Amino acid sequence: MGTAAAVAEGGLIKLGGFMALLRDHDFRIGLKETQDAALLLASPASASPRLLRTALKPLCCANHDDWMKFDRLFDAHFLARGMRSSSQLTGNPPQSQQPPRRLGDASGGQDKSPADQAAADAPGDANPADNRAQQHAATPTQALMSRDLRHIVDPAEIEKAQALAQRLARLMRARLTRRTRAARRGARLDLRRTLHRSIASGGEPLHQVWRKKKPKPLRLVMLMDASGSMALYTPWFARFMHGAINAFRQAEAFVFHTRLADIGSVLADRNMPRALDRLGLVAQGMGGGTRIAGCLADFNRYHARRALRGRALVMIFSDGFDTGAPGALAHEMARLRQRCRRILWLNPLIGWKDYAPEARGMREALPYVDHFAAAHSLESLAALEPWLTQQ
Amino acid sequence: MLTRETIAGKLAGVGYIADPDLAAVLWLMDYLGRPLLLEGEAGVGKTEVAKALAALHGCELIRLQCYEGLDQNAALYEWNYQKQLLAIRLLEGTSAAESLEAHVFSAAYLLERPLLRAIRSARPVVLLIDEIDRADEEFEAFLLELLSDFQVTIPELGTLTALSMPRIVLTSNGTRDISDALRRRCLYHYLEFPDISRETRILLTKLPQISAQLAGQVAEILASLRKEDLTKRPGVAETLDWATSLIGLKVEDLGASPEAAYACLAALLKTKDDRANISLDVITRLTGKLEAV
Numbered sequence: 001m002g003t004a005a006a007v008a009e010g011g012l013i014k015l016g017g018f019m020a021l022l023r024d025h026d027f028r029i030g031l032k033e034t035q036d037a038a039l040l041l042a043s044p045a046s047a048s049p050r051l052l053r054t055a056l057k058p059l060c061c062a063n064h065d066d067w068m069k070f071d072r073l074f075d076a077h078f079l080a081r082g083m084r085s086s087s088q089l090t091g092n093p094p095q096s097q098q099p100p101r102r103l104g105d106a107s108g109g110q111d112k113s114p115a116d117q118a119a120a121d122a123p124g125d126a127n128p129a130d131n132r133a134q135q136h137a138a139t140p141t142q143a144l145m146s147r148d149l150r151h152i153v154d155p156a157e158i159e160k161a162q163a164l165a166q167r168l169a170r171l172m173r174a175r176l177t178r179r180t181r182a183a184r185r186g187a188r189l190d191l192r193r194t195l196h197r198s199i200a201s202g203g204e205p206l207h208q209v210w211r212k213k214k215p216k217p218l219r220l221v222m223l224m225d226a227s228g229s230m231a232l233y234t235p236w237f238a239r240f241m242h243g244a245i246n247a248f249r250q251a252e253a254f255v256f257h258t259r260l261a262d263i264g265s266v267l268a269d270r271n272m273p274r275a276l277d278r279l280g281l282v283a284q285g286m287g288g289g290t291r292i293a294g295c296l297a298d299f300n301r302y303h304a305r306r307a308l309r310g311r312a313l314v315m316i317f318s319d320g321f322d323t324g325a326p327g328a329l330a331h332e333m334a335r336l337r338q339r340c341r342r343i344l345w346l347n348p349l350i351g352w353k354d355y356a357p358e359a360r361g362m363r364e365a366l367p368y369v370d371h372f373a374a375a376h377s378l379e380s381l382a383a384l385e386p387w388l389t390q391q
Numbered sequence: 392m393l394t395r396e397t398i399a400g401k402l403a404g405v406g407y408i409a410d411p412d413l414a415a416v417l418w419l420m421d422y423l424g425r426p427l428l429l430e431g432e433a434g435v436g437k438t439e440v441a442k443a444l445a446a447l448h449g450c451e452l453i454r455l456q457c458y459e460g461l462d463q464n465a466a467l468y469e470w471n472y473q474k475q476l477l478a479i480r481l482l483e484g485t486s487a488a489e490s491l492e493a494h495v496f497s498a499a500y501l502l503e504r505p506l507l508r509a510i511r512s513a514r515p516v517v518l519l520i521d522e523i524d525r526a527d528e529e530f531e532a533f534l535l536e537l538l539s540d541f542q543v544t545i546p547e548l549g550t551l552t553a554l555s556m557p558r559i560v561l562t563s564n565g566t567r568d569i570s571d572a573l574r575r576r577c578l579y580h581y582l583e584f585p586d587i588s589r590e591t592r593i594l595l596t597k598l599p600q601i602s603a604q605l606a607g608q609v610a611e612i613l614a615s616l617r618k619e620d621l622t623k624r625p626g627v628a629e630t631l632d633w634a635t636s637l638i639g640l641k642v643e644d645l646g647a648s649p650e651a652a653y654a655c656l657a658a659l660l661k662t663k664d665d666r667a668n669i670s671l672d673v674i675t676r677l678t679g680k681l682e683a684v
Contacts, residue, residue, distance in 0.1 A: 028571055028574065028575050030575060032575075033575070036423050036425075039422075039423065040419075040422075040423075043422060044394070045395075045415075045418075045419075045422075051415075054411070054412050054415040054416075055415055055419055057412070058415075058416045058419055058427070058578040058579050058580050059419065059423070059578055061579040061581075062571065062574035062575060062579055063430075063574065063579070064430060064581050066579070067579065067581040191470075191472040192464075192469075192470060192472070195470070195472060195475060195476070196547075198479075199488060199491070199492050200488075
């Protein structure tokens with residue numbers, strides 16, 4: 001960095017401090033960015049702080065969140081303006097108390113490329129996601145997996161369990177979107193490979209290679225019951241949905257109690273605490289009664305056409321306590337059944353001792369459900385994975 | 392190398408009214424030699440930036456539209472199989488297998504797709520990779536490789552290095568988050584909807600027949616309309632359509648004719664909910680505010 005060396009040392013130190021500040025605020029700053037920033041410091045762009053700010057901004061930001069915070073951080077560091085308010089507003093605790101989030105992500109298995117993931121899956125392995133989740137989770141985590149979600153109360157445990165819920169959602173995705181390519185038989189000829197082989201037989205294409213259509217990734221539509229009877233479980237499902245929304249290419253999420261709300265765009269926010277805060281605002285009235293039939297009717301009428309196009313899997317998290325008219329839920333479930341590929345109903349009560357689906361709503365809905373499963377612990381969520389990957 | 396001021400001036404010269412920060416980013420692209428990732432809502436003019444950049448440097452624009460299932464063969468290169476088969480038949484019996492292979496896998500049988508064309512061009516081009524968030528993640532990883540070393544290895548032919556460095560612009564609608572690795576390699580710019588004065592200037596530049604008064608009013612209405620609760624906020628292209636239809640109806644002063652403004656709303660609002668939300672009353676209220684100004 002010959003040009004960078006020309007800059008006064010004081011300027012470089014100040015810049016280094018700024019880069020550290022950005023990292024503390026979740027910016028993704030690598031060595032290359034710092035080098036380039038030093039290069040800018042030596043360029044005409046450093047003539048005034050304002051110019052330097054416009055030049056550093058595109059270099060250091062990587063997404064819209066960064067873009068929104070950058071100016072304030074820059075002003076705080078270089079112009080010593082509004083320092084206190086900026087750190088309060090971003091709401092990030094000092095680095096020392098915060099677990100090294102980015103580092104943890106990177107060392108976990110979920111950052112593997114899809115190809116790696118696929119390679120790691122032995123074909124006969126009944127439940128690879130489960131195994132993997134346990135591989136990078138030590139024994140205490142294993143205990144967490146099987147605990148009923150109601151009984152997890154310690155803040156540190158809650159945090160761990162949340163991370164686990166999100167990771168599960170990601171692992172499922174890796175399996176669901178796996179694709180095949182060239183194949184022994186298939187619908188279309190793979191001209192490129194066939195031709196290559198034909199060279200060996202003097203131009204006669206004796207061995208054909210075919211291409212198999214890649215299966216399209218599944219669309220996932222999640223409907224969560226947020227009524228009072230589900231209150232102990234909704235935070236977990238909300239986190240699971242957040243993980244799924246951010247991991248799946250095509251996922252939609254809705255929440256319902258007495259009315260239905262589309263929360264896909266809210267959960268798409270990568271910043272989970274903020275997403276959950278906003279979810280609280282959107283789903284106002286959470287914790288009251290349930291009108292499952294009425295909400296499903298709304299879904300069928302207004303959202304189904306958009307949300308269910310193609311192959312879609314509908315996942316309903318609910319205990320099935322409906323306060324609507326008898327027969328209405330069965331009718332709406334029938335309509336829903338016609339439009340989607342499969343319906344999965346997750347009921348946290350199944351995990352309870354001696355549970356039988358005797359609530360009227362649950363009895364009405366059951367004939368239309370393809371898979372009825374427990375969802376009272378993280379383990380039970382993980383157990384869904386092999387079922388989800390069935391084509 | 393162009394300075395920022397000349398870039399801003401030249402952008403206006405080619406009909407693109409940029410905000411000052413964008414000129415700085417375009418300068419930075421050249422200075423650091425990095426690709427640019429543009430994000431922003433649909434209709435803020437992301438694609439236009441690439442077009443303007445090409446016009447600015449007077450070079451060719453190569454566009455790669457991404458979609459789900461886009462693969463190397465469609466983006467990078469493909470062998471011309473028909474021609475190869477034909478050649479094999481023609482040369483049958485006349486040459487040995489090895490020389491035949493070397494022959495049919497030569498550059499003459501290679502179809503260049505946008506990415507290969509961009510790096511094999513003798514003069515630097517502007518490469519627009521549009522809506523990268525629609526492509527598969529595998530494609531993103533592959534793109535990363537290309538962006539880092541600017542060379543392509545074709546198994547039958549060897550490694551082809553870049554003849555010139557293309558200026559690369561990637562756009563994303565933010566529907567799917569793209570990987571950190573790709574983001575880190577790029578400069579980032581978030582395009583906002585233009586403010587009132589910039590939108591007025593855009594209208595005046597793109598529609599020479601519009602009066603300054605109408606342009607200002609249209610920009611103002613759009614600014615307040617975008618603050619309404621809409622599922623799909625109207626973009627710059629919609630503004631231009633709407634202004635064109637207003638000119639067609641010979642509207643001079645929007646404040647005096649809210650009905651005409653309402654009649655052309657089909658050019659602005661493109662979902663059923665939005666049409667239902669913005670009634671004649673709302674338009675009257677918005678145009679009423681104009682008179683007060």
